Amino acid sequence: MADGASDGVMTVKDRHAALHETLRQRICLLDYPPATHLSEIALAKEFGTSRTPVRRVLARLEEEGLVQSVHGVGTIVTDADITELEQAYRLRVELTALTGTLDPVMPGDVFFKRLQALIDRAFEMGVSGTPRSFTELDMDVFQTLLELTANDPLRQVLERLYYQTKRLWLVRAIKAELDLEDEYRIFRHELEAIQIALQSGDLGAVAQVQRAHISMSFNRLVRRRSEDATG
């Protein structure tokens, strides 16, 4: 995990970042499913601190739309509702396209090796992987591909939108409301397409491939929903 400084010292902001990342992971991997009540006291005890730093992280998570704090009630994990997140999803589609035009960065050899390792992971999992393990892989892929742009504000916004919307897929996948075999196959195909575009040196194409797949993924989520409604 990100310990922060290379000295081994754990400064204040590092603790904050680590706790934030941990809780975000738990929420987005559904360790804390929607409507879960998070206890500030319990979290403080678990991480060996007091409520004060925990409250700061929870406030940030609330800004990011992952939890909601209500006075006298508790801090509740927000619902992953597709109608509420449609706007965020569509914005994410457009911002992903901007990755190819706003400060694109041609990566070095290390990046290509990491990408190959991710592709290998995807093929090793095959159809045996659980929705959760596939989401973990997807998160690693996302963080990796984020390095293809040097535009920091864009990266921050994309990261926020990614974690806001990612739970939609996992919730549906666990409820077996998605054709997992299809999802896995398409994902592997996307990774290969990205690799091909990268080897061509066309970062704009990489962005367009991602954009197309995010858009299609959302459409599959919506389609399944409307089918359920009519059926």
Place this chain on the structure above:
Amino acid sequence: MADGASDGVMTVKDRHAALHETLRQRICLLDYPPATHLSEIALAKEFGTSRTPVRRVLARLEEEGLVQSVHGVGTIVTDADITELEQAYRLRVELTALTGTLDPVMPGDVFFKRLQALIDRAFEMGVSGTPRSFTELDMDVFQTLLELTANDPLRQVLERLYYQTKRLWLVRAIKAELDLEDEYRIFRHELEAIQIALQSGDLGAVAQVQRAHISMSFNRLVRRRSEDATG
């Protein structure tokens, strides 16, 4: 100001929002110039509360890049440096264009009256307006035009980028490093162009006009900077 609920009650989140808006205004209007040390105790005393709520707001302002807190040193207003904000500015340009394609909203009569009032304000100020009063007008215009899209995440990101980048102009304008007469004239022209596009019912055109002017404004800032460097 935004008191929040219509009951007249001042709930917790309303206090938070009001304090946040106030401090953001003071920073962006240069009441707190860059490098100003903000005292948590002084702010707490001024707003009749304790350090705790003030710290929460300052943490949010730090997330937004307007201040920076360092343990043992203080909470300092960040510098408005054009090289660091160039990425944010270019992202803002592209996101403004998305206003016309992501959930555009055709406004009603009330909106047109408000826009006309803003245009009147711009013409009344003429060349006598101070850079500060023009910035205040620009902020009102921005908040008004933000209503042309119903995409909430887009609005949030645009608002954040706006307040991050707006200080650049005001700093230069106060130092008389900009041709104010030009700036004012172009601004009035932009407002009229937006009005024309709106009356044509073309929200995409409105977005493109804004995009063009934001891009040009940035170019003027950069040009003036490079001239100073060479001269």
Place this chain on the structure above:
DNA sequence: TTATCGTAAGATGTGCACAACTCGGCAGGA
């Protein structure tokens, strides 16, 4: 039996005291 009110438990929000940290100034010695 049912409706209603009061009360207590438990949550977040606030205030305050103290810990941890930085930096300027000053004294002392080489």
Place this chain on the structure above:
DNA sequence: TCCTGCCGAGTTGTGCACATCTTACGATAA
């Protein structure tokens, strides 16, 4: 004269006690 080390004022970060608020449960009366 300059360098070094120490100290103290001032700031943010943390912990804890209390205030405030919501909700569920149960007693009580119709």
